[in-house]
Amino acid sequence: MCLAVPAKIIKINDRTAVAETLGVKKEIDISLVPAVRIGDFVLIHAGFAIQIIEKEDAVSIQNYLKEYLDGQKH
Amino acid sequence: MDKSIEKLISSLKSNKLVNKINIMEVCGTHTMAISRYGLRQLIPETINLISGPGCPVCVTPAVDVDQVLEIMKQYDVSLFTFGDMLRVPGTGSSLYLKKAEGRDINICYSPIDSLDYARKNPDRKVIFLAIGFETTVPLTAVIVKRAYLEKITNFYIFNTHKLIPEALELLANDKEIKINAFLCPGHVSAIIGSEPYGFLADKYGIPCVISGFEPEDILQSIAMIQEQIKKKTPEIEIQYNRVVRKEGNPSAVKLIYEIFDKSDSAWRGLGNIPGSGLKLKEKFSGFDARIRFPVKITRSVEPAGCECGNVLKGIKKPFECRLFSKTCRPESPVGPCMVSSEGSCAAYYKYERELRNIKF
Numbered sequence: 361m362c363l364a365v366p367a368k369i370i371k372i373n374d375r376t377a378v379a380e381t382l383g384v385k386k387e388i389d390i391s392l393v394p395a396v397r398i399g400d401f402v403l404i405h406a407g408f409a410i411q412i413i414e415k416e417d418a419v420s421i422q423n424y425l426k427e428y429l430d431g432q433k434h
Numbered sequence: 435m436d437k438s439i440e441k442l443i444s445s446l447k448s449n450k451l452v453n454k455i456n457i458m459e460v461c462g463t464h465t466m467a468i469s470r471y472g473l474r475q476l477i478p479e480t481i482n483l484i485s486g487p488g489c490p491v492c493v494t495p496a497v498d499v500d501q502v503l504e505i506m507k508q509y510d511v512s513l514f515t516f517g518d519m520l521r522v523p524g525t526g527s528s529l530y531l532k533k534a535e536g537r538d539i540n541i542c543y544s545p546i547d548s549l550d551y552a553r554k555n556p557d558r559k560v561i562f563l564a565i566g567f568e569t570t571v572p573l574t575a576v577i578v579k580r581a582y583l584e585k586i587t588n589f590y591i592f593n594t595h596k597l598i599p600e601a602l603e604l605l606a607n608d609k610e611i612k613i614n615a616f617l618c619p620g621h622v623s624a625i626i627g628s629e630p631y632g633f634l635a636d637k638y639g640i641p642c643v644i645s646g647f648e649p650e651d652i653l654q655s656i657a658m659i660q661e662q663i664k665k666k667t668p669e670i671e672i673q674y675n676r677v678v679r680k681e682g683n684p685s686a687v688k689l690i691y692e693i694f695d696k697s698d699s700a701w702r703g704l705g706n707i708p709g710s711g712l713k714l715k716e717k718f719s720g721f722d723a724r725i726r727f728p729v730k731i732t733r734s735v736e737p738a739g740c741e742c743g744n745v746l747k748g749i750k751k752p753f754e755c756r757l758f759s760k761t762c763r764p765e766s767p768v769g770p771c772m773v774s775s776e777g778s779c780a781a782y783y784k785y786e787r788e789l790r791n792i793k794f
Binding site for chain 2: 363389391392394403406407408410411413420421424
């Protein structure tokens with residue numbers, strides 16, 4: 361349940377946004393992060409952004425994810 | 435990360451304490467990470483990592499599982515649930531088996547899916563199985579509030595949400611397992627911040643570190659705990675400051691308590707913990723599936739030999755359960771700790787079962 365993924369907000373539509381992580385775009389709910397803006401990085405849990413995070417932190421988490429996913433392929 | 439894993443381990447060993455310490459993690463994702471990265475085998479022998487009740491699926495008591503199963507048996511409803519709950523054994527059945535019998539049971543990635551379905555299918559009664567700690571509670575709060583504002587009348591939640599800090603207090607008081615420190619959950623804390631844990635340091639003198647999920651995060655957090663114990667300065671520290679702020683996410687917390695009040699809650703293995711659960715406020719009680727779909731449970735039993743309760747409390751390690759890897763395996767789970775992707779037994783089975791002869 362603690363699984364959460366970092367993503368970049370690329371478009372905002374009222375209470376949802378389009379977020380992108382590792383090349384994948386997904387629509388997410390942003391009701392819990394009312395201050396979010398385009399270009400911000402967020403942590404996503406079960407389709408909701410739950411926290412706004414710094415870019416370098418999002419990138420470092422994404423790198424771990426990518427490493428893990430690449431490892432899974434082998 | 436500043437240090438490599440080697441440096442962190444070497445630093446842990448050179449700063450190790452004289453006395454053995456028990457550090458409990460209370461987050462299923464930490465349990466999995468510790469097992470997956472072999473951290474138990476890398477840290478000094480003076481540190482005993484204990485897996486606690488960090489998996490919401492695992493701590494949901496049998497009677498709740500049975501209640502959902504009975505609702506699915508007696509009523510024609512559409513259930514939406516996170517995937518983990520599907521194979522949790524109830525008394526004589528599971529949601530997986532009910533689905534095979536033709537009941538309308540759907541796995542959802544997001545709670546939003548359940549409300550969307552209710553909106554699009556007004557002739558169906560839709561229940562969202564609302565399970566999870568504070569990471570997930572705000573999500574349920576959002577959909578309940580939305581359903582209320584849109585006057586959606588065919589949507590309900592079966593609420594089994596639980597709160598972490600109150601459970602930690604019970605564990606802090608437990609004389610059987612002497613906990614010297616807590617590794618606090620990363621994403622629960624992203625919501626609630628660090629302040630709700632304050633009493634653990636202030637009242638109980640127990641160091642707490644809110645940790646991230648990478649091996650470096652967990653090792654660094656253990657080092658921070660060691661340091662606190664050495665200096666006898668228990669406090670609540672945030673190692674996972676990439677994501678966790680002291681104040682957490684105040685919007686999310688505010689929304690939780692707009693929709694819910696605290697209540698007592700029964701935890702598998704720990705019993706009833708006052709104030710550790712949530713109940714819908716009166717205004718939203720129309721969304722309560724337990725009220726709308728009453729059922730009578732005549733019999734709710736833990737499977738014979740199942741030690742999930744003791745494992746969740748940290749009294750026993752998974753391989754100290756006689757059923758572990760014999761009759762209880764991921765493909766044939768007896769208890770929830772083996773089913774859940776964040777269950778202690780599932781973690782130990784996947785990554786550590788060959789090590790059971792090693793004394794920890």
